[in-house]
Amino acid sequence: MLLDLLDQHKQRVAECNVGRESIRGPEFLELRGNGLLFGYVHESFAEHLLLLDDTFKVYFVRSKDGSPLGHYIGLDQSLKTPKARTKAVAAVCSELREKGVITGWRDELYPVSTGFHNKPYFGLERAAAPHFGIIAYGVHMNGYTEDADGNKYLWVARRSATKQTWPLRLDHLVAGGQPLGLSCADNLVKECQEEAGIPPDLARRATAAGTVSYEMVTDENRAKRDVLFVYDLKLPSDFQPKNQDGEVESFELWPLARVAETIRKSNEYKPNVALVIIDFLVRHGYIHPDQKGYVELVSSLRTGCVEAASRRTT
Amino acid sequence: MLLDLLDQHKQRVAECNVGRESIRGPEFLELRGNGLLFGYVHESFAEHLLLLDDTFKVYFVRSKDGSPLGHYIGLDQSLKTPKARTKAVAAVCSELREKGVITGWRDELYPVSTGFHNKPYFGLERAAAPHFGIIAYGVHMNGYTEDADGNKYLWVARRSATKQTWPLRLDHLVAGGQPLGLSCADNLVKECQEEAGIPPDLARRATAAGTVSYEMVTDENRAKRDVLFVYDLKLPSDFQPKNQDGEVESFELWPLARVAETIRKSNEYKPNVALVIIDFLVRHGYIHPDQKGYVELVSSLRTGCVEAASRRTT
Numbered sequence: 218m219l220l221d222l223l224d225q226h227k228q229r230v231a232e233c234n235v236g237r238e239s240i241r242g243p244e245f246l247e248l249r250g251n252g253l254l255f256g257y258v259h260e261s262f263a264e265h266l267l268l269l270d271d272t273f274k275v276y277f278v279r280s281k282d283g284s285p286l287g288h289y290i291g292l293d294q295s296l297k298t299p300k301a302r303t304k305a306v307a308a309v310c311s312e313l314r315e316k317g318v319i320t321g322w323r324d325e326l327y328p329v330s331t332g333f334h335n336k337p338y339f340g341l342e343r344a345a346a347p348h349f350g351i352i353a354y355g356v357h358m359n360g361y362t363e364d365a366d367g368n369k370y371l372w373v374a375r376r377s378a379t380k381q382t383w384p385l386r387l388d389h390l391v392a393g394g395q396p397l398g399l400s401c402a403d404n405l406v407k408e409c410q411e412e413a414g415i416p417p418d419l420a421r422r423a424t425a426a427g428t429v430s431y432e433m434v435t436d437e438n439r440a441k442r443d444v445l446f447v448y449d450l451k452l453p454s455d456f457q458p459k460n461q462d463g464e465v466e467s468f469e470l471w472p473l474a475r476v477a478e479t480i481r482k483s484n485e486y487k488p489n490v491a492l493v494i495i496d497f498l499v500r501h502g503y504i505h506p507d508q509k510g511y512v513e514l515v516s517s518l519r520t521g522c523v524e525a526a527s528r529r530t531t
Numbered sequence: 532m533l534l535d536l537l538d539q540h541k542q543r544v545a546e547c548n549v550g551r552e553s554i555r556g557p558e559f560l561e562l563r564g565n566g567l568l569f570g571y572v573h574e575s576f577a578e579h580l581l582l583l584d585d586t587f588k589v590y591f592v593r594s595k596d597g598s599p600l601g602h603y604i605g606l607d608q609s610l611k612t613p614k615a616r617t618k619a620v621a622a623v624c625s626e627l628r629e630k631g632v633i634t635g636w637r638d639e640l641y642p643v644s645t646g647f648h649n650k651p652y653f654g655l656e657r658a659a660a661p662h663f664g665i666i667a668y669g670v671h672m673n674g675y676t677e678d679a680d681g682n683k684y685l686w687v688a689r690r691s692a693t694k695q696t697w698p699l700r701l702d703h704l705v706a707g708g709q710p711l712g713l714s715c716a717d718n719l720v721k722e723c724q725e726e727a728g729i730p731p732d733l734a735r736r737a738t739a740a741g742t743v744s745y746e747m748v749t750d751e752n753r754a755k756r757d758v759l760f761v762y763d764l765k766l767p768s769d770f771q772p773k774n775q776d777g778e779v780e781s782f783e784l785w786p787l788a789r790v791a792e793t794i795r796k797s798n799e800y801k802p803n804v805a806l807v808i809i810d811f812l813v814r815h816g817y818i819h820p821d822q823k824g825y826v827e828l829v830s831s832l833r834t835g836c837v838e839a840a841s842r843r844t845t
Contacts, residue, residue, distance in 0.1 A: 334823035356820075401820040424816035428829045446820040500814055502738035506670075506715040506760040509648035515742045516833050 223510035225481045226498075229491040230517045232484075236434030237520070240350065245440065246275070247289040248349055250302075250338050255329050257350030258290050259438040265318050266290070272305045292339075302339035310345045319345050321381055326397050327353055333444070340397055350440030352521075353394065356405045357493045358423055358448040360390030360413065360458070362470065369473045369501065371494070372458060374413075375466045376487065385466070386487040387479070389494075390450075390458060391415070401425070401446050413468070414459035415450075423450040429496050431489065432521035442521050447493055449500075473503055492518065537824035539795045540812075543805040544831045546798075550748030551834070554664065559754065560589070561603040562663055564616075564652050569643050571664030572604050573752040579632050580604070586619045606653075616653035624659050633659050635695055640711050641667055647758070654711055664754030666835075667708065670719045671807045672737055672762040674704030674727065674772070676784065683787045683815065685808070686772060688727075689780045690801065699780070700801040701793070703808075704764075704772060705729070715739070715760050727782070728773035729764075737764040743810050745803065746835035756835050761807055763814075787817055806832060 239245070240257050248256035258266070266273040271293050278286040296302045303326070313319045321344045328337035329351050346353045360372040372390040376383055393408040395401060402421070409420035430444040458468045471479075477498055480491045496518050498504045504511065553559070554571050562570040572580070580587040585607050592600040610616045617640070627633045635658045642651035643665050660667045674686040686704040690697055707722040709715060716735070723734035744758040772782045785793075791812055794805050810832050812818045818825065 333820070333826050425819035426814050426816065428820075428826060430830070444826055500740050502740065505739040506647070506742075512647050512742060512758055516744070519830050519833060 222481060223504065223508050223514050226495050226504065227510055227514050227517065229480060229486075229488065229495060230431070230514065230520075232488050233431040233492050234433055234517075234520050237432040239434055240432060240440045240442075244438070245350065248351070249276075249289045249291050253331050253338070255331065255338055255349075255351055256442075257440045258348070259350075259434075259440070261438055262318070262348050263290050265313055265316075266309065269309055269312060272296075272309050299337055299339050303341075306339055306341060310342050314344075319348060323394075325394065327351065327394070328397050337397065343394060343396075347435060347439035347441040350442060352442045352444055355392060355394050355443065355445045356401055356408060356448060357389050357429070357445045357490070358391040358405060358409070358450055359494065359497045360415075360450050360452050361473075362452050362454050362456075364454070370470045371473055371476045371497070372413075372452070373469050373471050373476065374458075374460075375469075377464050377466045380464055383487040386490075387485050388465070388487050388490050390468070392445075392490070392493075395446070405448055409450075411462045412460060412465060414461055415452075415456075419452070419456075420450070423448040426500060427496065428519060429489075429492050430519050430521040431492065443489065444521065445489065445493055447496055449497070473498070473501075477503060536795060537818065537822050537828050540809050540818065541824055541828050541831065543794060543800075543802065543809060544745070544828065544834075546802050547745040547806050548747055548831075548834050551746040553748055554746060554754045554756075558752070559664065562665070563590075563603045563605050567645050567652070569645065569652055569663075569665055570756075571754045572662070573664075573748075573754070575752055576632070576662050577604050579627055579630075580623065583623055583626060586610075586623050613651055613653050617655075620653055620655060624656050628658075633662060637708075639708065641665065641708070642711050651711065657708060657710075661749060661753035661755040664756060666756045666758055669706060669708050669757065669759045670715055670722060670762060671703050671743070671759045671804070672705040672719060672723070672764055673808065673811045674729075674764050674766050675787075676766050676768050676770075678768070684784045685787055685790045685811070686727075686766070687783050687785050687790065688772075688774075689783075691778050691780045694778055697801040700804075701799050702779070702801055702804050704782070706759075706804070706807075709760070719762055723764075725776045726774060726779060728775055729766075729770075733766070733770075734764070737762040740814060741810065742833060743803075743806050744833050744835040745806065757803065758835065759803065759807055761810055763811065787812070787815075791817060 245257040245259055246263050247254055248258050274293055275288055276291055277288045280286050292302055296305055310319055314322055323343040325343040326340035327343050327346050329339050329341050330337045362370045374388040376386050376388050378384050391408050391412045406417050406420045409415035426447045426449050428444055429447055432442045435441055479485055499515055559571040559573055560577050561568055562572050588607055589602055590605050591602045594600050606616055610619055624633055628636055637657040639657040640654035641657050641660050643653050643655050644651045676684045688702040690700050690702050692698050705722050705726045720731050720734045723729035740761045740763050742758055743761055746756045749755055793799055813829055
């Protein structure tokens with residue numbers, strides 16, 4: 218029985234990493250600039266970029282004796298500053314939005330960089346992040362309570378029917394993308410207020426507890442590469458969340474065993490949320506080393522995590 | 532200031548992964564059997580094995596048309612059962628112990644397998660594990676207390692001056708290798724008793740909290756590949772550890788900030804213990820995402836974690 222348990226949790230992780238091996242294969246072009254690697258662009262999207270205007274170009278790398286060493290996609294080299302690049306890319310993305318290539322516009326800039334704290338090469342509309350295969354960051358918070366016997370209960374949100382992505386699926390108490398120019402701690406406080414009506418004083422007690430990460434190729438050949446900053450917040454037993462922005466249909470407090478069973482047996486949870494909860498189950502000992510598959514499961518939770526600070530020699 | 536902080540913690544992780552890139556390079560031979568990969572043997576140790584008798588052999592892999600596809604080291608194919616292999620390898624190891632090639636004999640068998648819960652191919656003397664580059668497992672427990680304001684204090688052990696490895700370095704409250712035939716939970720209870728006098732009822736309250744792993748090449752060209760099962764145990768404030776086996780010189784209760792500073796500024800901690808404590812600092816929010824280097828640091832804590840269940844085509 219234990220064998221089955223972790224196999225199915227591993228399946229949830231695999232669902233968040235579908236097709237990841239192809240990201241570094243021939244169908245994707247590396248997105249580079251200033252000798253650095255920023256992302257991965259599928260051929261089909263590269264074609265859209267290259268047909269449009271001269272903002273993006275394919276560059277060929279050659280050795281000293283002229284033999285070919287590969288190629289990549291990058292911005293026109295006349296774009297010298299992050300500001301100029303951001304503006305030029307925004308114009309390209311707007312046009313592709315009008316053509317229906319980029320959908321789900323968010324009007325929110327994500328940094329394109331070699332690491333979370335590194336200087337952005339440019340800022341990119343959030344909806345375009347997987348088209349360019351850049352690493353996107355987010356904050357995810359498990360809100361839980363504990364009874365006198367130490368039994369844990371997790372707050373479960375059901376996403377609103379009108380949410381653009383994953384309507385009616387189960388979710389964390391609080392989660393949100395990490396935009397440019399805001400610390401993770403402040404972003405979490407803001408999202409706590411908006412999504413669950415958690416006052417700032419209480420929200421600031423949340424404990425950062427690590428990361429979960431994955432890489433997948435979506436049905437539309439986009440490379441979705443996410444790093445989620447995981448937080449735990451132990452809430453008073455009389456706390457009642459109240460959604461403020463209409464993105465949540467309802468909240469319920471579930472015993473941890475029910476949460477674990479739901480993840481094991483169904484796809485009711487939004488897939489990346491299932492991953493963050495598996496991480497919670499690992500950190501709180503509900504999944505433990507005497508279960509077959511433990512080492513592999515724990516290791517798989519940070520599959521997409523390594524930041525690409527590697528300098529290229531081109 | 533924050534920049535420096537995580538850079539130095541990252542340095543501690545790097546010290547546990549020294550030379551890891553060479554393990555899959557030409558100086559090491561893969562240790563294989565039944566088409567499976569079990570470890571990595573350095574040329575210099577392979578020479579000892581091959582000179583001795585016919586227990587170990589080098590096998591050459593060829594394609595259908597006879598062209599060479601590489602080679603590996605493995606047991607003589609007449610050794611059909613785990614028991615026969617264990618016995619033959621034990622004889623080889625004893626001889627190499629007498630020759631002074633294998634030092635630090637423990638008289639304890641580690642399983643040689645493709646994964647923690649997989650059937651062992653054979654059992655191997657613990658002291659020989661890095662010579663064969665197999666993954667070794669251990670349990671490491673952080674014992675801590677919490678005051679009324681939620682401030683955490685960590686129990687710090689100083690290793691006895693007569694310990695074979697890392698004498699007088701700082702250590703966890705409890706840690707031990709994971710032998711064949713004992714569950715992690717039971718091993719932890721046993722080690723809790725031996726190393727810190729923690730009674731079983733209290734020890735069983737420890738929470739499994741994940742893994743830490745690393746791979747290094749030692750000064751003697753051995754591939755040390757460890758997966759540590761990490762546990763946290765919150766202790767009553769009046770608990771006083773008492774070492775039973777003479778392996779600990781003294782215990783002290785330190786504020787977490789002092790522990791973190793000691794790891795940052797010195798090599799006082801046994802290197803792999805520093806890694807497990809960095810994981811504790813990450814899980815308990817003392818290291819957090821708004822510090823530069825966070826994503827890379829968190830991801831680096833499981834560098835050596837992936838189990839090698841991959842079947843070879845030979």
